[in-house]
Amino acid sequence: MYAALVLCMCISCKSTSLAVYFCEQIEHTLSPQGILGNCSKMADEVEQQTTTNTVEEPLDLIRLSLDERIYVKMRNDRELRGRLNAYDQHLNMILGDVEETVTTVEIDEETYEEIYKSTKRNIPMLFVRGDGVVLVAPPLRVG
């Protein structure tokens, strides 16, 4: 039987309290649900380990790309290529050494042909808000 001394904070009122929890195994995770319930209940369930390196969901694929160069497609015909330094579940990201490409279509009044133009710029370090992100992928290999 192991005892864990835990400092808890209520998310809404920010009050803190110290609590002692007893667990059967030393590697138990104290999930928020577990804290509210009785910790001895967790001893009966099979708990996930705190660290898992298996790829289970799409966000795990992004985790594999940390510190790698990635390609990000965004809304409004924008694309980014940069080194992924951080991300979260909203797909907010911090990219380093980024190149942004903005693509516009101009329509010639006389010939009515579509002219595609793209504008690029470089930014050393960029925070990208997740609600503009459409696609995340490894950089596209040309040729």
Next chain:
Amino acid sequence: MCISVLQLFYSFFKSLVGKDVVVELKNDLSICGTLHSVDQYLNIKLTDISVTDPEKYPHMLSVKNCFIRGSVVRYVQLPADEVDTQLLQDAARKEALQQKQ
């Protein structure tokens, strides 16, 4: 062991308070200023602002400070030397694992 509310970027921006940043909004306006404060929604307060892109959009000559709703931000350009990439990457890994549980 401690419980943390998932707030990687909130903590990250708090560490950048006092630094100069350029906030690009979804309406294509770019505002340069000093980061004064940030909140959990990533709303931003900037002081001593100036509009970066030449004559592109409203001239806010008389505006010194502003509050920007987080949802209208497209990018925030940061000084690269103020950012510890190794720390960020480790924090992102931890945050991703906590999010799964």
